[in-house]
Amino acid sequence: MEPSHFDLIVIGSGPAGQRAAISAAKLGKKVALIERMRELGGVCVATGTIPSKTMREAVLHFSGMRQRAFYGASYRIKKDITAEDIRQRMRMVMEREWTVIRNQLTRNSVDVIPGTAKFKDAHTVTIAHNEIQELHADYFVIAVGTRPYIPPYLTHDGKVVLNADSILEIPEIPNSMVCLGAGVIGLEYASIFAALEVEVTVVDSSKKLLKFVDQEIVESLIYQLRQMGVRFLLGDKETKVEVVNHKGQQLAHTLLASGKDIGSDVVLCSSGRQANGDTLDADKAGLTVDKRGRLLVDKFYRTNVKHIYACGDVVGFPALASTSMEQGRQAALHAFDAADASVIPDIYPFGIYTIPEISTVGATEEQLAQKGIQYKTGIARYSEIARGQILGDDTGILKIIVERGTRKLLGVHSIGTGASELIHIGQAVIAFNGTIDYLINAVFNYPTLAECYKTAALDAHNRLARVD
Numbered sequence: 001m002e003p004s005h006f007d008l009i010v011i012g013s014g015p016a017g018q019r020a021a022i023s024a025a026k027l028g029k030k031v032a033l034i035e036r037m038r039e040l041g042g043v044c045v046a047t048g049t050i051p052s053k054t055m056r057e058a059v060l061h062f063s064g065m066r067q068r069a070f071y072g073a074s075y076r077i078k079k080d081i082t083a084e085d086i087r088q089r090m091r092m093v094m095e096r097e098w099t100v101i102r103n104q105l106t107r108n109s110v111d112v113i114p115g116t117a118k119f120k121d122a123h124t125v126t127i128a129h130n131e132i133q134e135l136h137a138d139y140f141v142i143a144v145g146t147r148p149y150i151p152p153y154l155t156h157d158g159k160v161v162l163n164a165d166s167i168l169e170i171p172e173i174p175n176s177m178v179c180l181g182a183g184v185i186g187l188e189y190a191s192i193f194a195a196l197e198v199e200v201t202v203v204d205s206s207k208k209l210l211k212f213v214d215q216e217i218v219e220s221l222i223y224q225l226r227q228m229g230v231r232f233l234l235g236d237k238e239t240k241v242e243v244v245n246h247k248g249q250q251l252a253h254t255l256l257a258s259g260k261d262i263g264s265d266v267v268l269c270s271s272g273r274q275a276n277g278d279t280l281d282a283d284k285a286g287l288t289v290d291k292r293g294r295l296l297v298d299k300f301y302r303t304n305v306k307h308i309y310a311c312g313d314v315v316g317f318p319a320l321a322s323t324s325m326e327q328g329r330q331a332a333l334h335a336f337d338a339a340d341a342s343v344i345p346d347i348y349p350f351g352i353y354t355i356p357e358i359s360t361v362g363a364t365e366e367q368l369a370q371k372g373i374q375y376k377t378g379i380a381r382y383s384e385i386a387r388g389q390i391l392g393d394d395t396g397i398l399k400i401i402v403e404r405g406t407r408k409l410l411g412v413h414s415i416g417t418g419a420s421e422l423i424h425i426g427q428a429v430i431a432f433n434g435t436i437d438y439l440i441n442a443v444f445n446y447p448t449l450a451e452c453y454k455t456a457a458l459d460a461h462n463r464l465a466r467v468d
Helices: 015-026 042-046 049-063 065-071 083-107 184-195 215-227 321-335 365-371 386-391 419-431 436-441 451-467
Strands: 004-011 031-035 111-114 116-121 124-128 132-142 146-148 176-180 199-204 231-234 238-246 249-256 261-264 266-269 273-275 308-310 350-352 358-362 375-381 397-403 409-415
Touching: 004 015, 004 321, 015 031, 015 042, 015 083, 015 132, 015 321, 031 132, 042 049, 042 083, 049 065, 049 083, 049 184, 083 111, 132 321, 176 184, 176 249, 176 261, 184 199, 184 215, 184 266, 184 350, 199 261, 215 231, 215 358, 215 365, 215 397, 215 409, 249 266, 308 321, 350 419, 358 419, 365 375, 365 409, 375 451, 397 419, 397 436, 397 451, 409 419, 419 451, 436 451
Parallel strands: 004 031, 004 132, 031 111, 132 308, 176 199, 176 266, 199 231
Antiparallel strands: 116 124, 124 132, 146 273, 238 249, 249 261, 350 358, 358 409, 375 397, 397 409
């Protein structure tokens, strides 16, 4: 029996896979999407972006943190917050998202096929589900995402030693946590559990965190996390994690290179991600996979096998749901020579959903200093903006970076309530090579956080006037 033939087979139904499948279907192509997980949406919906950000919102709500500026540090919406309280909200959001994705794929006549895909050759995949079947295609898009990376000296048991997947299923809120790794995921969970008054210790071998983020913003984050009780042990590294039985309860002991021994209820390993390109029998299709499971692609997201594309987290940096969506769309458009195929611009925002949240777009001070570009900054503080007072956020900051001479906006960096929404105004101005004069002359709704742009632009203007 001949294998079923498709114009395009997409492997993986995360943000990249969804967009690739739907974009090709809208061009009139016959498309199959293969997903090994029980539900659609990939890690993004099941264990990554959606549940972790929903957990954050649930914690902010139940803990009453957003209202403490008005009602005091002891204010709570719910006195005894349980893990089930948080999970219930996560399940509601995830189930709605699964329904939306399923409906979108159905409306666009994408054939959704459950199972685990592996290459048989460069044009054929086998799919293991209840039985083995083969599918053939002219083009492929690989969007298989990543899984948590666990160092070989750690044993993940999902109870005491956790990763970014299993932490969502903890039966109860721990009293103490050690977070191994201070990257985006580690800091997000560290802040979430600190908001629940968990005693959190963050360990990282680097003394400088989130190096791609403006360091003034990072310093503000670290200060605020310390105010929430987070302990940072930077420039140190775990060498061993032992799980011991203490009075009938399992506890963790984390041994560090410095000799420190930290006891905790749980340990969260957030040492990065392993791409799933190594699960596909990629060599049978002639594909090259690196030791972290990533596939190398060109600017059109083509692999070394020209009819096979890869996008999303499986190709590495920036590994954002937002960029993954656009990568998937552009890969499908390029494969079928669509007129609107293009290259994704370099200007895209990062959102880091710590408490408080961070967002950044464009150049940092550190990057401009390395390039020898002369610049000035402008600052707006939420404490001086009416909307900031209304929200009770007196620590938020919007910082802009402006090129001397041209007055062009080069970067925007924000920490505080709504930072990940606020950043898009700056993104648009940068993308159109705009100057701070647009922001100075623009009229913003009052009271809004968007007014921060006018305040920051006027601050930058005054600083420029003092030197020009």
